[in-house]
Each structure stands twice: as structure tokens, then as C-alpha cells.
Amino acid sequence: DAKTTQPPSMDCAEGRAANLPCNHSTISGNEYVYWYRQIHSQGPQYIIHGLKNNETNEMASLIITEDRKSSTLILPHATLRDTAVYYCIVRVADSNYQLIWGAGTKLIIKP
């Protein structure tokens, strides 16, 4: 099962773009990259996911490198409410439902 590596913490100024990196060098061809975030004392919140192509929705953009060994989650205009732990997850290859969670990145948005 592919594992992910994320920096333990990052800061970003309010109003700027927050770019959160994730390495998943052992990802398989049929594994998706998912991003969730967890605001303190709440359940995880789905953000976005992708396989090969870059994806964008109302919350964020996901940029996946051509070799799929890494990706970046972009929050285009970070607000204080975006302060949370962000998890990059790959889906288990041969059991298409289980999510394997790492420690995530603690993103702190500063005014």
C-alpha cells in the first residue's frame, strides 16, 4: 500500500495561497490521491481527490505531477478558518475502500 509523506507543519498568511505538498512515491497506477482536513475537535472533511489530471473545486485545487509521485493541494485565498490538519491519503490498491491515514500537515493561517 502506498504511503504518503507530508511536512508536519506549515504557516501561511491570510489571503495568500497555501500550497501543501505530499509525496507518494510508491503510488500504484490505479490509486487515487485524496485530501481531507480536520479542524480541531471535528470529524475529517473531504476536500478533493484525483488520479492523474489536475482537479479544481470550490474549496481547492489539486496538482499531481506527471509521474504521480507527488501532489500539491492549493487553497487559493487562505482564511483563518482554513487552519486545520490536512491529510493526503492514497486509496488502498486491492481493497478499494480503505483509506490509510498519516500524521498530516498542521496548517496555521496567520492574520
Added chain:
Amino acid sequence: GAGVSQSPSNKVTEKGKDVELRCDPISGHTALYWYRQSLGQGLEFLIYFQGNSAPDKSGLPSDRFSAERTGGSVSTLTIQRTQQEDSAVYLCASSFGSGTQYFGPGTRLLVL
């Protein structure tokens, strides 16, 4: 619409007691998952239900843990003879098929 709900939101119990945690998934979702999150850690998979198929119990840490899903909807996670190391946040998620999982707010369990 309504999201995943869990009850109770907090539970304090004494070592050796049994506890039951409840999850109400999003209406129409066929799959239901239980995870456990210890302080400062990522989520640990416990069990998965999909429709009428036999559940995947591969993540349950011991035979003190069990779960059932009645009528393909509500699920109950039961921990028997609780231990202090069972203290954690227990999270439930649901999805339609094997699609995106949506999480509830969790139940914070403290075993004294």
C-alpha cells in the same frame, strides 16, 4: 442535507465497563466505516460495511470490539471490558458505494 451523525458526542466510562457508540449514516449511502483516532494521530481503520455483504473486520484491534449495522443503516460499535488504551475519538463515515467517504463529528471516549 443531513450529514453523518454520531452519539454520544462524549463518553466517560470506568475500566471494565462495556460501551456502545452509535452512527447514523447519510441517507442512501450503502457503505459505512468506523475509524479510531488517538490523540495527535491519524485515523486507524476498524471495520467496514457495504450493503448486505459480510463486513470487513480486519481493523478491529481485539475481540473486545464488535460492530453491527441494522437494516443497512444505523451502526453500533461495541467495546466490551474497556481498557484505558481504548480512550480515543471514534469516527464514523459513510459513502455511496466505494465513493468519497463523509465523516461524522466523532465520539470522544475516555476510559478511567
